[in-house]
Amino acid sequence: MPSDQAPVPDARYAETMAGSSGDFSKEQQDIAVAALILRMGVISERQLSQALSTWTLHGDLPLHEHLVALGQIDVDTCNMLIERSPSLLKEVTPASDTGFTSAETVVARTLDSVDPSGAIARLMGIRSVSGSGANDATGVRASMARYRLIRKLGQGGLGRVWLAYDEHLKRPVAVKEVTAPDQSAAQERFRREAEITGRLEHPGIVPIYHLGEDLETGQSFYAMRFLGKQTLHDTIQEYHERLSEGEHNPMLLRRLLTDFVNVCQAIGHAHSRKVIHRDLKPENVAIDNFGQVIVIDWGIAKVINELQTSDSQSSTHASHPSSQSTMDGQVLGTPLYMAPEQAAGRIDELDERTDIYGLGAILFSILAGCGPHEHTRNASNSVNGRELLTAIAGQPTPNAADVNPDVDPALAAICAKAMAKRQYARYQSASELAEEVQRWMAGEKVDAYRERPEQRLARWIQHHRIASQLVGLVLVTCLVAMTVFVVDSYKARKAARQSRFDQMQAYSRELEVQLKATAESLSKDVRFMSSLPPIQGIIQANGDNAEAEPEDVWRDRLEQIYEEFLRANVEYLSISFTKITDEAAEDVVCVERNARDPAYLRRVPASRLTTHNEPEILAQVSRLSQGDILLAIRSADDKEDDRVEEGVRLVAITPIYDSATGSLFGAAVIAIDLRHQIVDFLTELDQGTSIIQVTDRQGKVWVRDTPEDGVIETNKPTSITSELPELKLFFDDQETKHYSDPSDGVIASKVLLDHFNGTTAVGIVLELVE
Incomplete structure (x- = not known):
């Protein structure tokens, strides 16, 4: 160009x-x-x-x-x-x-x-x-061998890694070179990394092909095997994504554990050469195209007998920008898998068991899908590297079972032992950890996990098949002998239970009859209350008839009748005559029973008469013909003022028409204490074979009758479905009227007191006492 x-x-x-x-x-x-x-x-x-x-x-x-x-x-x-x-x-x-x-x-x-x-x-x-190219490099690394750079694979604080082509051997390789600003410190550390990696000869450790200097730039570089981009981290992420999507394939976990065992063996080889990695994590485990597991990035690896000298030199260089860049990278990545002694800076304590912790952290990632100290960071709200390192050094080691409750407890125990806070409590070698995981994969006992008795029995049977078969034969013989006796006993118990169940069904039918009789009696009484002569007198007094007697006279007569009626029927709570307008209903006459002293009856004065604003009820009443009855159930939660008695009321309403004009004027209303009526029914029933509970249409319990405690009213209703979850569908379905489960000994029915009003359903639930 x-x-x-x-x-x-x-x-x-x-x-x-x-x-x-x-x-x-x-x-x-x-x-x-x-x-x-x-x-x-x-x-x-x-x-x-x-x-x-x-x-x-x-x-x-x-x-x-x-x-x-x-x-x-x-x-x-x-x-x-x-x-x-x-x-x-x-x-x-x-x-x-x-x-x-x-x-x-x-x-x-x-x-x-x-x-x-x-x-x-x-x-x-x-x-x-x-x-995209080798824009920030010469494009060729030349010494005794020549490497042509193709593209950059990654970069850290110390150097960058290129995909290159070996012109002599005609193969792709990975070339790592120094890029840190402080070349003197970086060169020393870079060469040391190459030397340590080069002395480790194991199929699971990345091999170094060549160490040299660029003839043009003078920068150190080394060539190693090109492994591609796939890492154990990618495989773990894919495994847990599959789990989250519902794919539970045990072979995927076994493949990951096999890779983990190979990592342990590679680290065991390094430990045999007195080399510790100190930066073990899934990202530093590469997987080539044929599934071979290779440990990479030995940049902070140390030879154990040289730890003091090498780490002192590293500390000397920590003030330089290049070293600080590497330290920043470790705070970002490495702390998520770091051992407590390493996070605390106790350099003299670092040994092979520090890598054992790192291996346990990799196993934690396989089981939980995240780094162990990612959970620590979230729990401690650590926002920077220093806070996270402090949390790692001071807080308890996280447990994989806490993050993933579905993990096998034996595997979680292996992981917990490898990541023990104290070094002496961990596995003492990578081979020991690998063997423990292999024992789990083979179905053998794991030393780190104390098995339950049934697990030990299953393992004993697996290893002693002939003895277990003999024992089984003896047990079968005894079982056959006992079966005859058990069957006869079972038939006798079943017959007795069926008899009690049939008796319980009779109790249910009797309660249904009592409830329906109460509703029918209430309907007759309210129809009679609507036909009293003083009501038409009040209607005429409200009209234009000048010859009609005053309304007060008629109101007084009607109140006397209502009061005598309440005195004769102690179960009734109130009787009222209500005038219906377009927007609301206003009581004209109301006589009620005192909540604290049922013997005291009170005529509600005109100033305390209630105005009802219930559009749905008013609409239903307006559609009724003369003589029709509307029943409704109102609980304490529905009360409109302090004059309403606590409890459950059954209310009967019938429309009242002007005999002269034929138009709707109002309604007669009678309310009874339904819950008290139910208590009387159950007390008279005097049963002792079942638990009887009477509920509203949604299953909230009003009255409970048990053989031990007798009849009890529930002031704070609770849903019966919390006790009998199988009844939830029954109470949710308004069309279903009966439920029976002889196996569980449960009978349930819904009694509709008003066939035209579904809200008047009363639930009856009987549970057989075994």
């Missing part, structure tokens, strides 16, 4: 290019928000992955709004992420300063800057954002 011509970006990338003004695009903002979420632990990586699966980077909806809509974050957290994202993006070079080509988009540049490890790119499904 001529030097005087600027590269022209493709139209599809034009909207993602950063302008010269320094403003950040919507895509850059989304990437920064995702990076902050992972760094601060706002939500887990799996939750973020699930959110990203229903969202696109190049859509109109910003990521923070998408997360708020899903309920993953709240508005305050959203605002905090938006405020902090510009500071994370300030180091991204604008497009005008770099001369991007069409392939070098702002998305790629931003991901390369804020996500050098490639975690966000992997979650978003963008696999090659860091490797």
